[in-house]
Amino acid sequence: MDLALWITAGLLAALALAGGVTKTFVRKETPAAFHGGGWTADVGAPFVKTLGILELLAAAGLILPAALGIAPIPVPVTTVCWILLMAGAMMAHGRLGEYGLVVLNLVYLACAAFVAVGRFGR
Template identity: 65%
Template structure:
């Protein structure tokens, strides 16, 4: 179970890192023209960049606290925040009729919920 939780957290961290770097580096106009990026046309540049920074923080928060054994409770807290982020992403993609991305968001949501449940319960770092 511990290995499965590490794999799930690692996958989520990789997704968050890629998404965060993309949103903070790629210009909004280019994001808006990309497949699945139509939602950025409705958002300000600041919002898209802030979302990118939050995703970068999630990538760090899913892995480093446990690896460094510094406040490892931040791993499930970050996973819960990722669940909330994916709820928002799902709603946004629903509004833009992007079914493929809704399925992807719900997959990430399920992985994050698994990490949060596992790290708060049966495989917590505290016990």
């Protein structure tokens, strides 16, 4: 079970890192040109960058506290925040009719819920 939690948290962290780097360091217009990035056309660049920074923090919060053994609570708290972020992403993609991405975000949300339950249960 612990291995499954580590693998799931690692995959979520990689996803958060990739999304965070893209949203933080790439111009807002670039993601808008790709499938799933259309929501960026409706919001300002500071909002996109803020989401990117939150995703970078999530990437660190999913792995570092448990890997370093410094505190048991940040990992499940980060996963709960990730669940909220994915719920927002599902609403944004749903408004744009991108139902495939809604399902993908639901999978990410379920993975985060698995990690949250697994880590809170300790």
